[in-house]
Structure formats: C-alpha cells, structure tokens
Amino acid sequence: MQDVNDTPDADQSDEASAEAPPEAQSHASGMGHDAREDAFTGFEDSMISSHMLDQSEIDSLLGNTFAGLPDREETGMERVIKAGFVAYERLPMLEIALDRFVRLLSSTLRSFTNDNVEITMEGTRSMCFGDYMNTVPSSSLFAVFKAVQWENYGLVVVDSGLSYSIIDILMGGPRGVGHAGTEGRPHTAIERSLIEKLITLTLNDLSxxxxxxxxxxxxxxxxxxxxxxxxxxxxxNAVVMTKLHIDMEDKSGNLDLIIPYATLEPVRDRLSQQFMGERFGRDSIWENHLMSEILETDVEVSAVFEEKLLSLSQVLNLRPGTQIAFPYRSDTPIHVTLQCGQNSLFEGRLGQLHGKAAVKIERRLVPPDSPHPHTTPPLASRE
Structure with a gap:
C-alpha cells in the first residue's frame, strides 16, 4: 500500500514546471510549431502535386469572376441606332455558307489533330465591332485575314482554351486529362506557328x-x-459574329469568326438569294413570258411631220382658221418621226401605199440592247 506522502501533489508539479528554465520552454514550443508547419507544408505539396486546377475549375471556384459580362437588355435608343444594320437573316446564303464551313472544318480538324472533333455553331448575330472587342477575353489570339477579291479584312479569334488544347494535342500532351498547363503565359514561337497552321486551314475551308x-x-x-x-x-461598324464551340474529347475551346458588313458588301446581292443557284432574284421563265406578252400589246404610234416653237402669246392668239406655216417645198421628201408617247422610235419618209398614207422607216432610234429578238416591219402605214 503506497504512502500518501509519496504521491506528488499539484502544487509540487506546478513548482517543478515553474522552476524549469525559460529557454527550455521556448525550445519545446518552437519544436512543436515547426512540426506543425512541416506537416501542413507537406500536405499542401502532396495536394498540389496530385492535382493541378485547370482554367475551367478555377473559374468555377471563383464563381466565373473573370467571365464575360452578362448580356444586358438594349435600350430603345440603341435599337433605333442599330435599326440601320443589315441583319444576317436577310442574307440566307451567308448562313448556308457558314453551315457548310462547319462541316468542312470538322473534317479538316479530325485529320489535323488525329482526334475526334465535334464543332457546334453556338450562334450568329449582328453587332458593333467595338462591342465585341470590349467583351472578348484578353488571353485570346487574334488572326487577321484578307479577302482578296473583296478588298477588305476579317478576323478569326481563338480563345486560350482552344489554343492550348491544340498545342497539347499537336505536341503529344497527355490524353484524357484535359489541359494542365498555365494558360496565362505567352505563346512561344513554335506554339504560334502551330496556331497559324490552324488559322490557315480554317481560312481554306471558309474559302x-x-x-x-x-x-x-x-x-x-x-x-x-x-x-x-x-x-x-x-x-x-457593324459585323457578323459567328461563335463556334470545338470539342476534342476531353479538351474544348471557342473560335469566333468576325466578318464586317463592309467586307460582304461586294457580294451582298448574291448572299441575299433564297436558294443556291438563284440568279440575283431573277426568273428567266417568267421574264420570257412577260416579254412575249409585252410584245403582243397594242400601242399607239404617232407620226410627227414637223415641229415648230411658238411663244405663249402666239398660242393664246390661235383661232379657228389660223394657219401655221412650215418650211416645206413640193420637190423635197417629207421626213417623219414615229413616236410612242414622248419616246422617239423611228425616222422615215412620208409616202403612199395602196391608196393610204404610209411611212417608210429609214433609221431606228431605239438602241438594240434587248436580248429578245423581234422583227421590225419595213413599212408602217397609217390611215
């Protein structure tokens, strides 16, 4: 049975701890703090080495802080100002050409990346060039191209997600894990050459x-x-903006095509056609039918023998029986001009045919620019 006096009480333990030197106490506490810091640092290193956040995860973590501004509703004055824009819906051939471009680019990128590529056209809209440039991310790449026959320029915008995804695929990056690099760094010369190759293929398909x-x-x-x-x-200036979303298995990105309306102006008539092969909205069958019906229409033709200028006072003094003298001699032929309304058609000489007054046509005044052939009688008679 242990003696009660042998058991150290609380007071003795407190005194022992109080008698310990302060250097030993600080050394012990410092060792505990360093151990905790080393353990936390090792935990952080293991977490960072096991998984690195990509741009999409960073955006989700920050609540899309760096995403584009939400679309706001346009005011009435802005709608009035933009009413002068030619909506792309009035250019049906442009939409057909863009759909064809999506199919061609899908096949080209499959061969270029040796990967399964799916391209989706997210939308086409008309907007101001300045409004688009204010909302495009600063990390994008801007490829300027020239339309040679139209003598104007266009723009292809590749966002950072697509550019780094293409670089990862072409440089032999890992498959199935998405882009794991730093998207904020500038592109190297080799990476820029790869992006230029992508732009060249895109422009070829668009052509x-x-x-x-x-x-x-x-x-x-x-x-x-x-x-x-x-x-x-x-x-x-107004532009047509087409946004394409490109999926390559675990990688994706956006490509924007910007074409100003000034660039499309030389072919605006062709782009306004309703279907492929329509010739500027003309129907040759209807034109031929309309022309044949017009040629069968009866018109009144007047024969003008001579014209003379009179003053207004002379015209007001005309009475029944008043004679107007014209410079005509009996031995000279009478020249006649045939008119339809105010349009002069032919010139000829006055004569007789089968006891009736007739005009022999000598010169045609109507330019022969009509593609529809028709015969002109050599002699026009008038009762």
Missing part, C-alpha cells in the same frame, strides 16, 4: 464554303495577341 456563292481567296495576314492591334474596322 471553299463560299465557292458556290462566289470565288474568294482568304489569306492569312498576321497573328496578334492584343485586341488593339487587331482593329479591322471602326468601333461603330
């Missing part, structure tokens, strides 16, 4: 897509990293 409408050569001009150096139109 082929416009071939049923017109022949056009779209050539790559330059690649810019800042929107300030990619200004191809004034901020208030």
């Amino acid at each position: 082929v897509a416009f071939n049923p409408v017109c022949t056009i050569d779209l050539t790559f001009e330059r690649l810019e990293v800042s929107s300030r150096f990619a200004a191809i139109a004034r901020a208030s």
Whole structure:
C-alpha cells in the first residue's frame, strides 16, 4: 500500500514546471510549431502535386469572376441606332455558307489533330465591332485575314482554351486529362506557328464554303495577341459574329469568326438569294413570258411631220382658221418621226401605199440592247 506522502501533489508539479528554465520552454514550443508547419507544408505539396486546377475549375471556384459580362437588355435608343444594320437573316446564303464551313472544318480538324472533333455553331448575330472587342477575353489570339477579291479584312479569334488544347494535342500532351498547363503565359514561337497552321486551314475551308456563292481567296495576314492591334474596322461598324464551340474529347475551346458588313458588301446581292443557284432574284421563265406578252400589246404610234416653237402669246392668239406655216417645198421628201408617247422610235419618209398614207422607216432610234429578238416591219402605214 503506497504512502500518501509519496504521491506528488499539484502544487509540487506546478513548482517543478515553474522552476524549469525559460529557454527550455521556448525550445519545446518552437519544436512543436515547426512540426506543425512541416506537416501542413507537406500536405499542401502532396495536394498540389496530385492535382493541378485547370482554367475551367478555377473559374468555377471563383464563381466565373473573370467571365464575360452578362448580356444586358438594349435600350430603345440603341435599337433605333442599330435599326440601320443589315441583319444576317436577310442574307440566307451567308448562313448556308457558314453551315457548310462547319462541316468542312470538322473534317479538316479530325485529320489535323488525329482526334475526334465535334464543332457546334453556338450562334450568329449582328453587332458593333467595338462591342465585341470590349467583351472578348484578353488571353485570346487574334488572326487577321484578307479577302482578296473583296478588298477588305476579317478576323478569326481563338480563345486560350482552344489554343492550348491544340498545342497539347499537336505536341503529344497527355490524353484524357484535359489541359494542365498555365494558360496565362505567352505563346512561344513554335506554339504560334502551330496556331497559324490552324488559322490557315480554317481560312481554306471558309474559302471553299463560299465557292458556290462566289470565288474568294482568304489569306492569312498576321497573328496578334492584343485586341488593339487587331482593329479591322471602326468601333461603330457593324459585323457578323459567328461563335463556334470545338470539342476534342476531353479538351474544348471557342473560335469566333468576325466578318464586317463592309467586307460582304461586294457580294451582298448574291448572299441575299433564297436558294443556291438563284440568279440575283431573277426568273428567266417568267421574264420570257412577260416579254412575249409585252410584245403582243397594242400601242399607239404617232407620226410627227414637223415641229415648230411658238411663244405663249402666239398660242393664246390661235383661232379657228389660223394657219401655221412650215418650211416645206413640193420637190423635197417629207421626213417623219414615229413616236410612242414622248419616246422617239423611228425616222422615215412620208409616202403612199395602196391608196393610204404610209411611212417608210429609214433609221431606228431605239438602241438594240434587248436580248429578245423581234422583227421590225419595213413599212408602217397609217390611215
């Protein structure tokens, strides 16, 4: 049985701890703090090494803080100002050409990346060039191209997600894990050359897509990293913006096609056709039928022998029986002009045919620019 006096009480333990030197206490507490810091740092390193956040996860974590501004409702004055824009819906052939472009680009990118590529056209809309450039992310790449026959420019905008995804695929990056690099860094010369190759293939397919409408050569001009150096139109100019979403298994990105209306102006009539092969809205069958009916229409033709200018006072003094003298001699032929309304048709000489007054046509005054052939009688008679 243990003696009660042998058991250390609380007071003795407190005294022992109080008698300990302060250097030993601080050393013990410092060792505990360093151990906790080392353990936390090791945990962080293991978490970072096991998984690195990509741009989509960062955007989700931050609540899409760096995403574009939400579309706001336009005011009445803005709608009045934009009423002068030619809506792309009035250009049916443009929409058909863009649909054809999506199919061609899908096949080209499958061969280019050796991967399964799906392209979706998210929308086409008319807007001001300045409004688009204010909302495009600063990390995008801007490819300026020239339409040779139209003598104007266009713009292809590749966002950072698509550019780095293409680079990962072409440089042999890992499959099935998405892009794991740093999207904020600038592109190297090799990466820029790969993006330029992508832009060149895109422009070739766009040129082929416009071939049923017109022949056009779209050539790559330059690649810019800042929107300030990619200004191809004034901020208030209207453009057609087409947004394409490109999926490559675990990687994806957006590609925007910007074409100013000034660029499309030379072929605006062809783009306004309702279907492929329509010739500027003309129907040759209806034209031929209408022309044949017009040629069968009866018109009144007047024979003008001579014209003389009279003053208004002389016209007011005309009375029944008043004679107007014309310079005519009996031995000279009478020249006659045949008119339909105020339009002069033919010139000829007055004569007789079968006891009736007739005009022999000597010269035609109507220009022979009509594509419809018709015969003109050599002699026109008038009762």
